[in-house]
Amino acid sequence: MTRVSFLSRLLTGLSETLDRAYGWSRLPKPIAVLTLVGLRTRLRESNLYDTGGPADTPASAPGVPPPPTGYLTARTIDGTYNDVAHPLMGSIGSRFGRNVPIGLTHPDPEPAIMRPNPRDVSLELLTRDRFIPATTLSLLAGAWLQFEVHDWLSHGKNQEKDPWEVPLHEDDPWPEHPMRIDRTTLDPGYSPDSGLPPTYVTADTHWWDASQIYGTDPGFAEKLRSREDGKIRIDEHGLLPEDLQQGMDLSGVAGNFWVGLGLLHTLFSLEHNAICDRLRAEYRHWSDDELYERARLVNAALMAKIHTVEWTPAIIAHPTTRLAMHANWWGLVGERITRTFGRLGPSEEVSGIPGSPTNHHGVPYSLTEEFVAVYRMHPLLPDDFTFRSVADDGVLADLTFPDIGALYTRSRLEEFGVDNAFYSFGVSHPGAITLHNYPRFLQHFNRPDGTLVDLAATDILRVRERGVPRYNDFRRLFHKKPVASFEELTGDRARAEEVRRVYEGDLDRVDLMVGLYSEPLPEGFGFSDTAFRVFILMASRRLKSDRFFTRDYRPEVYTPAGFDWIDQNTMKSVLLRHYPSLAPALEGVENAFTPWRRMRR
Numbered sequence: 001m002t003r004v005s006f007l008s009r010l011l012t013g014l015s016e017t018l019d020r021a022y023g024w025s026r027l028p029k030p031i032a033v034l035t036l037v038g039l040r041t042r043l044r045e046s047n048l049y050d051t052g053g054p055a056d057t058p059a060s061a062p063g064v065p066p067p068p069t070g071y072l073t074a075r076t077i078d079g080t081y082n083d084v085a086h087p088l089m090g091s092i093g094s095r096f097g098r099n100v101p102i103g104l105t106h107p108d109p110e111p112a113i114m115r116p117n118p119r120d121v122s123l124e125l126l127t128r129d130r131f132i133p134a135t136t137l138s139l140l141a142g143a144w145l146q147f148e149v150h151d152w153l154s155h156g157k158n159q160e161k162d163p164w165e166v167p168l169h170e171d172d173p174w175p176e177h178p179m180r181i182d183r184t185t186l187d188p189g190y191s192p193d194s195g196l197p198p199t200y201v202t203a204d205t206h207w208w209d210a211s212q213i214y215g216t217d218p219g220f221a222e223k224l225r226s227r228e229d230g231k232i233r234i235d236e237h238g239l240l241p242e243d244l245q246q247g248m249d250l251s252g253v254a255g256n257f258w259v260g261l262g263l264l265h266t267l268f269s270l271e272h273n274a275i276c277d278r279l280r281a282e283y284r285h286w287s288d289d290e291l292y293e294r295a296r297l298v299n300a301a302l303m304a305k306i307h308t309v310e311w312t313p314a315i316i317a318h319p320t321t322r323l324a325m326h327a328n329w330w331g332l333v334g335e336r337i338t339r340t341f342g343r344l345g346p347s348e349e350v351s352g353i354p355g356s357p358t359n360h361h362g363v364p365y366s367l368t369e370e371f372v373a374v375y376r377m378h379p380l381l382p383d384d385f386t387f388r389s390v391a392d393d394g395v396l397a398d399l400t401f402p403d404i405g406a407l408y409t410r411s412r413l414e415e416f417g418v419d420n421a422f423y424s425f426g427v428s429h430p431g432a433i434t435l436h437n438y439p440r441f442l443q444h445f446n447r448p449d450g451t452l453v454d455l456a457a458t459d460i461l462r463v464r465e466r467g468v469p470r471y472n473d474f475r476r477l478f479h480k481k482p483v484a485s486f487e488e489l490t491g492d493r494a495r496a497e498e499v500r501r502v503y504e505g506d507l508d509r510v511d512l513m514v515g516l517y518s519e520p521l522p523e524g525f526g527f528s529d530t531a532f533r534v535f536i537l538m539a540s541r542r543l544k545s546d547r548f549f550t551r552d553y554r555p556e557v558y559t560p561a562g563f564d565w566i567d568q569n570t571m572k573s574v575l576l577r578h579y580p581s582l583a584p585a586l587e588g589v590e591n592a593f594t595p596w597r598r599m600r601r
Helices: 003-022 028-044 120-124 138-151 218-224 259-282 288-317 319-328 335-341 369-374 409-416 418-426 453-467 471-477 485-490 493-502 512-518 529-544 560-568 569-576 581-586
Strands: 164-166 179-181 384-388 395-402
Touching: 003 028, 028 319, 028 529, 120 453, 120 493, 120 512, 138 259, 138 288, 138 418, 164 319, 164 453, 164 581, 259 288, 259 418, 259 560, 259 569, 288 319, 288 529, 288 560, 288 569, 319 335, 319 529, 369 512, 369 529, 384 418, 395 409, 395 471, 409 418, 418 581, 453 512, 471 512, 471 529, 485 493, 485 512, 512 529, 569 581
Parallel strands: none
Antiparallel strands: 164 179, 384 395
């Protein structure tokens, strides 16, 4: 055993011991950071599992498409050739991986998969009795999460026949008995005769590549472009053109659009164009294609940086995690030293993941079903929205979510103005991620295509259907002690009794999502420590496996001007570049995902 591996194993073992004995969040900051490093090492060794498929197919294999022109310095629309040696890794149509052993991901058979009834869980444990705000965050933080999730996670439109049938009580007001929920579409390459658990594929790329802006369909991507100076089309209202919405399938992901997403899509489309202007000034001989591709690289990296060092430290604002997330990007030596002197060697701990060597840690890169499961954070959304004027805080309108959904996003942004809508989100709060705080409108959600869903019941069933372990098993598999009682789970007697009643006293049947919403939280945390175990592993993996964040995160690929753009900008500076009227509301606000200043008459 080498000295490095011995020290690594020693740190891993010590980290687990300290975490189990005291909890990482109760340790002094320097020891807590080292504990998290050790926990991440253990998770990388023990919690990455390959579900197969074409991810490890070499470039020389028959049927692998040839590399497109310019692939070494540009992201492909379908996610191929990020890993040059294995071009299909992370591309559209590749399988979701797992963070737990494959043999433990079989879904329960029917009727056990319906125990307890997902509709009962929705109504009795998740229904929002009153809005519980997350007062340390701005509503922009809630919109941002969905904006990013639309880049990372999509199982596509559910087209499997034979939907799930959820039995309902006689007095349930749902219009059809039983409730029908479409099944997740199976991986076309999966064979039930294999004896293996079902697998599912992504409808987007697995890479952190801003595909929610740039699209994954060549026709849409072309329609988006102005074909001048690499820019995206923006209309006279400062919005994306209306014709981009024509032909959208509102029964799929597009049906989830709303004003919060419209704001961020608009903002980062404008940011793309601003990056194009900067690159054009520096590289006058470049073609439209070259400007577009390099601006996309810069824009995607800027969004990843904002998520890493701004959004995440806002929603998990423990002193240790704030330091740890900044270290993920800048290293433990800190931003000033890394920006001034560059990397101090290859170590990701010392100088951050960006620019360090690419490493898949022995398993082909993919996002995982467990990662999808812990990102079910719909309580962040309020049911009611107040729109205000940035000039004087005057109320422009009080609306509900259906008033600002996919069919009305553009008209509302034209009506209120993008700057006023951003201000309204900045001075409002999202919901806390807890029991009894699931948006009521999502429990009786009329989708734009006319279908009616209870998204809370669907969320519960989706996690079960995809074979993600229930809460206590999940904790065991992520090296945490299982909870021994409903009281330990919730930290509250009344809540404990509610959960006990719904799960008929069977602690090991508690759904992962219910358990995550029930946990007492570490200091400053907006979501559970159990969910955080997945993020310790996967938040780093999204960066560490992507060559555009590792070996190709360098000025020769991004350009020196692009590198400076990423280093020098924050969410706040992006907002102020395009909407300078927000300056008074953002004065003194260090992190745009925390509450803004209220303007007064």
